[in-house]
Amino acid sequence: MTNFPLLECTNDPADVRALSREQLGQLTQELRGFILESVAQTGGHLSSNLGTVELTVALHHVFNTPDDKIIWDVGHQSYGHKILTGRREQMHSLRQLGGLSGFPKRSESVYDAFGTAHSSTSISAALGMAAAARHLGLKHRQHIAIIGDGALTGGMAFEAMNNAGVTDDINLLVILNDNDMSISPPVGAMNRYLAKLLSGDFVNNTRDKLKKLLKGAPPVLEFAKRFEEHTKGMFVPATMFEEFGFNYIGPINGHDLDSLLPTLENLKNRGGVQFLHIITKKGQGYKLAEDDPIMYHGPSTFNPQQGIVASTAPKKITFTQVFGQWVCDMAAADSRLVAITPAMREGSGLVEFEAQYPQRYFDVGIAEQHSATFAAGLACDGLKPVLAIYSTFLQRAYDQVIHDIALQNLDVTFAIDRAGLVGADGATHAGVYDIAYMRCIPNIVIATPSDEAETRALLSSAYQFNGPAAVRYPRGSGTGAVPATDVQPLPVGQAKVVRQGERVAILAFGTLLHPAALSAEQHNATLVDMRWVKPLDGVLLAQLAQTHTHFVTIEDSAKQGGAGSAVGEWLAAHGYTAKILNLGLPDQFIDQGDYMALYAAHGLDEKSIASTIATFVA
Ligand SMILES: Cc1ncc(C[n+]2csc(CCOP(=O)(O)OP(=O)(O)O)c2C)c(N)n1
Ligand SMILES: CC(=O)[C@@H](O)[C@H](O)COP(=O)(O)O
Numbered sequence: 001m002t003n004f005p006l007l008e009c010t011n012d013p014a015d016v017r018a019l020s021r022e023q024l025g026q027l028t029q030e031l032r033g034f035i036l037e038s039v040a041q042t043g044g045h046l047s048s049n050l051g052t053v054e055l056t057v058a059l060h061h062v063f064n065t066p067d068d069k070i071i072w073d074v075g076h077q078s079y080g081h082k083i084l085t086g087r088r089e090q091m092h093s094l095r096q097l098g099g100l101s102g103f104p105k106r107s108e109s110v111y112d113a114f115g116t117a118h119s120s121t122s123i124s125a126a127l128g129m130a131a132a133a134r135h136l137g138l139k140h141r142q143h144i145a146i147i148g149d150g151a152l153t154g155g156m157a158f159e160a161m162n163n164a165g166v167t168d169d170i171n172l173l174v175i176l177n178d179n180d181m182s183i184s185p186p187v188g189a190m191n192r193y194l195a196k197l198l199s200g201d202f203v204n205n206t207r208d209k210l211k212k213l214l215k216g217a218p219p220v221l222e223f224a225k226r227f228e229e230h231t232k233g234m235f236v237p238a239t240m241f242e243e244f245g246f247n248y249i250g251p252i253n254g255h256d257l258d259s260l261l262p263t264l265e266n267l268k269n270r271g272g273v274q275f276l277h278i279i280t281k282k283g284q285g286y287k288l289a290e291d292d293p294i295m296y297h298g299p300s301t302f303n304p305q306q307g308i309v310a311s312t313a314p315k316k317i318t319f320t321q322v323f324g325q326w327v328c329d330m331a332a333a334d335s336r337l338v339a340i341t342p343a344m345r346e347g348s349g350l351v352e353f354e355a356q357y358p359q360r361y362f363d364v365g366i367a368e369q370h371s372a373t374f375a376a377g378l379a380c381d382g383l384k385p386v387l388a389i390y391s392t393f394l395q396r397a398y399d400q401v402i403h404d405i406a407l408q409n410l411d412v413t414f415a416i417d418r419a420g421l422v423g424a425d426g427a428t429h430a431g432v433y434d435i436a437y438m439r440c441i442p443n444i445v446i447a448t449p450s451d452e453a454e455t456r457a458l459l460s461s462a463y464q465f466n467g468p469a470a471v472r473y474p475r476g477s478g479t480g481a482v483p484a485t486d487v488q489p490l491p492v493g494q495a496k497v498v499r500q501g502e503r504v505a506i507l508a509f510g511t512l513l514h515p516a517a518l519s520a521e522q523h524n525a526t527l528v529d530m531r532w533v534k535p536l537d538g539v540l541l542a543q544l545a546q547t548h549t550h551f552v553t554i555e556d557s558a559k560q561g562g563a564g565s566a567v568g569e570w571l572a573a574h575g576y577t578a579k580i581l582n583l584g585l586p587d588q589f590i591d592q593g594d595y596m597a598l599y600a601a602h603g604l605d606e607k608s609i610a611s612t613i614a615t616f617v618a
């Protein structure tokens with residue numbers, strides 16, 4: 001690693017507060033260089049972090065952290081903050097087992113005022129803290145929420161602003177980090193509105209008039225004065241943020257310390273609800289990331305000199321790609337199909353679909369609740385919406401799934417990606433609750449394919465099912481089973497006996513079928529690819545219960561309330577008394593790490609499964 005002389009002496013925000021203006025400039029350069037080299041070695045969220053370097057330095061210089069509270073929305077841009085708050089030397093462990101989390105985490109540092117990772121929570125949390133400070137008489141404490149233009153598309157941000165704008169006697173500063181990007185290009189009317197604030201009528205007019213007014217003033221003062229109440233009132237039309245009750249300031253250049261520092265100093269002592277709009281560039285300072293912020297949003301390891309080089313080695317197709325291919329093929333076969341993503345076009349495999357079917361593609365922004373009810377609305381008119389959504393983000397739309405879709409038995413297909421553990425993103429992104437939270441909902445059917453080929457077929461089954469239907473599949477690839485090219489479905493609620501044995505029945509839900517196969521051989525057990533959590537294959541279960549004494553269930557999701565619980569309930573309800581062992585994830589949050597290692601640590605690799613089953617059947 002390069003030497004970073006000033007950064008290496010900066011161990012605490014108190015050190016940042018002590019730096020001169022000139023040193024702060026040097027610190028931003030070193031911090032940016034360190035982030036690039038460090039993320040290149042570990043992988044992680046690069047572009048967003050490069051874009052918030054100046055803001056991070058300015059915030060820690062101006063505010064009195066950790067007493068003042070900084071809340072990073074999503075938190076994928078908090079690496080600079082981690083580095084300046086005593087975690088520089090642990091950055092090599094970022095997103096790895098036992099290492100630093102890729103997101104702010106209260107248990108990791110006193111400077112991480114609030115744990116984030118799911119978007120659009122920062123204003124609510126900061127407002128809560130600000131209200132608590134008022135209640136506790138902590139008059140001087142500052143509460144700062146930093147939210148991106150992508151995260152601002154989330155409904156919670158508006159709920160919080162709606163509340164904040166009428167809350168008296170609090171210190172709340174919302175900083176909108178507007179880089180005109182979500183993961184993919186931003187969508188929606190809010191994006192258009194922000195663009196309007198930056199362009200033409202609004203800013204140019206204002207700037208020209210202010211220039212005249214402030215002619216001769218030194219540059220720093222020019223910025224500070226620009227925000228004085230009397231000039232603002234005279235020249236700047238009210239923004240929607242002002243209509244919400246905020247004092248709107250900006251837009252200013254978020255890479256220019258001479259703009260950021262005086263503005264933040266000015267805001268620090270103002271009190272009330274303030275809204276600062278800064279303009280930044282995702283990937284700032286690293287040309288490759290500036291040019292392709294999507295590619296550099298969350299890269300794995302790479303050489304910073306070369307940039308990301310596409311591997312030439314043959315790669316297994318991922319589950320996401322299976323979905324991406326299927327949705328295009330099914331759309332070709334059925335003109336009623338429309339596809340929806342809440343801001344995860346690339347991650348959900350919808351790039352090609354958008355290219356082929358732009359009129360049938362909907363990116364609704366980071367708005368999972370809305371995406372579900374929007375799907376419901378489409379279904380009411382006979383369209384067949386496919387909602388592509390990560391398991392962890394579907395949690396956001398729970399009531400919409402129940403109340404707006406299932407209760408009305410609407411024909412919506414859920415393509416649930418990132419089911420199971422996801423690896424480097426850790427507990428915040430784990431897709432391990434979906435089986436438990438969905439299987440209690442009437443009307444819905446839920447499939448758990450064991451490989452890529454089955455994923456495609458079960459997507460067709462779910463799509464053809466007339467009602468809400470979900471297919472959950474993991475990140476990455478599986479056995480490499482080549483999917484068919486047709487869109488033939490498998491029957492709903494029918495499992496597949498993979499191996500016929502006796503006495504012991506191993507019922508696998510999803511891809512853990514494969515590591516369980518060894519145990520089936522060892523114990524001459526029956527091995528079943530259950531395929532469906534709901535409905536369970538009752539006919540097969542009854543046969544097995546009459547001929548087997550021991551049942552083992554296995555799933556890559558939370559055991560409590562999961563697929564194994566469903567089997568246990570079924571056996572009990574039908575009066576069977578077979579012994580049952582449920583294998584799955586425990587009742588605890590599982591932090592980041594290599595996901596194979598994490599499954600092994602929780603007894604879900606081939607070897608551990610074999611030994612647990614051996615003990616159970618002995
Ligand atoms: C509820 C939720 N949905 C989706 C995501 C996935 N996600 C992470 S970052 C991101 C884009 C955020 O854009 P923005 O807030 O503008 O930050 P930027 O990446 O531009 O720095 C998305 C969609 C998430 N973290 N949380
Ligand atoms: C911060 C965030 O929520 C996303 O960037 C997420 O990390 C993407 O995950 P995948 O890499 O699995 O698409």
Ligand SMILES: [Mg+2]
Nearest residue numbers: 148149150181
């Ligand atoms: Mg953005």
